[in-house]
Amino acid sequence: MDEAKNALEDAASSPSDCAELDHWLLFGDPETRRKFLKRIAGTTAAFTIGPRIFGLYNSEAVTVSPSPAKGTVQTVRVQFKINGKDHQLELDPRVTLLDALRERLRLTGTKKGCDHGQCGACTVLANGRRINSCLSLAVVHEGDEIITIEGLANGEQLHPLQTAFIENDGLQCGYCTPGQICSAVALIKEGHAKDDAEIREWMSGNICRCGAYPNIVAAIKQARAKSV
Numbered sequence: 001m002d003e004a005k006n007a008l009e010d011a012a013s014s015p016s017d018c019a020e021l022d023h024w025l026l027f028g029d030p031e032t033r034r035k036f037l038k039r040i041a042g043t044t045a046a047f048t049i050g051p052r053i054f055g056l057y058n059s060e061a062v063t064v065s066p067s068p069a070k071g072t073v074q075t076v077r078v079q080f081k082i083n084g085k086d087h088q089l090e091l092d093p094r095v096t097l098l099d100a101l102r103e104r105l106r107l108t109g110t111k112k113g114c115d116h117g118q119c120g121a122c123t124v125l126a127n128g129r130r131i132n133s134c135l136s137l138a139v140v141h142e143g144d145e146i147i148t149i150e151g152l153a154n155g156e157q158l159h160p161l162q163t164a165f166i167e168n169d170g171l172q173c174g175y176c177t178p179g180q181i182c183s184a185v186a187l188i189k190e191g192h193a194k195d196d197a198e199i200r201e202w203m204s205g206n207i208c209r210c211g212a213y214p215n216i217v218a219a220i221k222q223a224r225a226k227s228v
Helices: 002-013 015-027 030-053 097-104 160-167 177-190 196-202 213-227
Strands: 076-082 085-091 123-126 129-132 145-147
Touching: 085 097, 097 123, 123 177, 129 177, 160 177, 160 213, 177 196, 177 213, 196 213
Parallel strands: 076 145
Antiparallel strands: 076 085, 123 129, 123 145
8 A cells, every 4th residue: 555655646746657657556566466366266266167066056057948940930829809800810929919900900090109008099999998909919819809990980980989080170190099089989988078177087098299189078078978
């Protein structure tokens, strides 16, 4: 410690001694370096060889299972009813309901927004209950009845909420509208559309980045009045 202190003081008073200070800081005392290297070598050997010598090494604990052959994916068969029609799909068990609807069944009315369950653009009805399809695996809906925006209309006759959204201008870009309408259908059935405040509260999971909220509330109130 005294040697280091003296070196620092000398360097501060005489710039020519900086090289000596650098040498001391980088290399230190040769005897100390030897002790340090011996300790490091001994510790490394203990970690590497020790478990094997004392029978503590368990080869099974570190065995890595072989990866499946490239291009092969284990799939599961899923059956459900989508918009009144029975469907049977072979799916990777990791596929979300949203991706199954859009990529496999080409029902692209259901939108992928945030893909984190925060915007509500992917809302569909599962057995009458509104869910974020981006957060739900398709395999858990075995035997369920799923309704998407495409399944709300009766042929050419629009659902009352679809008509109300059009008549009240409840959309601008329209990206969030399928999820808004599906959520509103369940909202009215749940009995959570008694007044403006309740509608806003129970529709808060559906975000409209265009800010058409007043018109959305008006559309829901109009459809609620016709459904009573």
